[in-house]
Amino acid sequence: MSANQWITSVSVVALGTLLACEPGLTQQTTGVPGSPSATTTIDGRYLPPPPQPFQGEINLNADQSKPAWPARVVPPKDAPNILLIMTDDVGFGAPSTFGGVIPTPALDRIAANGL
Numbered sequence: 001m002s003a004n005q006w007i008t009s010v011s012v013v014a015l016g017t018l019l020a021c022e023p024g025l026t027q028q029t030t031g032v033p034g035s036p037s038a039t040t041t042i043d044g045r046y047l048p049p050p051p052q053p054f055q056g057e058i059n060l061n062a063d064q065s066k067p068a069w070p071a072r073v074v075p076p077k078d079a080p081n082i083l084l085i086m087t088d089d090v091g092f093g094a095p096s097t098f099g100g101v102i103p104t105p106a107l108d109r110i111a112a113n114g115l
Contacts, residue, residue, distance in 0.1 A: 028076060034068035041076040047084070049073050083115065 031038035034055045042049040056068030085107075094100040097107040 029071060031071070033071065036069045038069070038071040039074045040071035042073055044079075083110075085110075 027041055027043070029038065029040045040052075052070040054068060054070075057066040059065045091100075094102045095104040095107055096102060097104050097111050
């Protein structure tokens with residue numbers, strides 16, 4: 001199996017596992033929206049998560065403005081532990097992980113641990 005086929009099959013399996021584990025996932029928000037401690041879950045079919053709208057208010061005077069923070073994205077309860085690595089324009093024969101000449105020590109460590 002070539003490196004290209006391996007990466008494609010791993011990506012498809014990981015994405016399929018992610019989608020199979022989240023049928024009908026609804027967004028769950030905790031905390032007060034706009035507060036620094038608010039959290040939310042996202043639909044795992046769409047990565048990266050879409051930007052959240054700004055819920056604060058910006059005025060000419062800082063005292064009259066209202067701060068707001070986007071909710072921190074957290075996994076839903078009982079979500080599978082999946083690592084998704086996306087690379088772009090690297091060439092499949094170039095990284096040392098797949099026998100290439102370009103050193104990729106972080107990917108080598110991940111591969112050595114079974115991924």
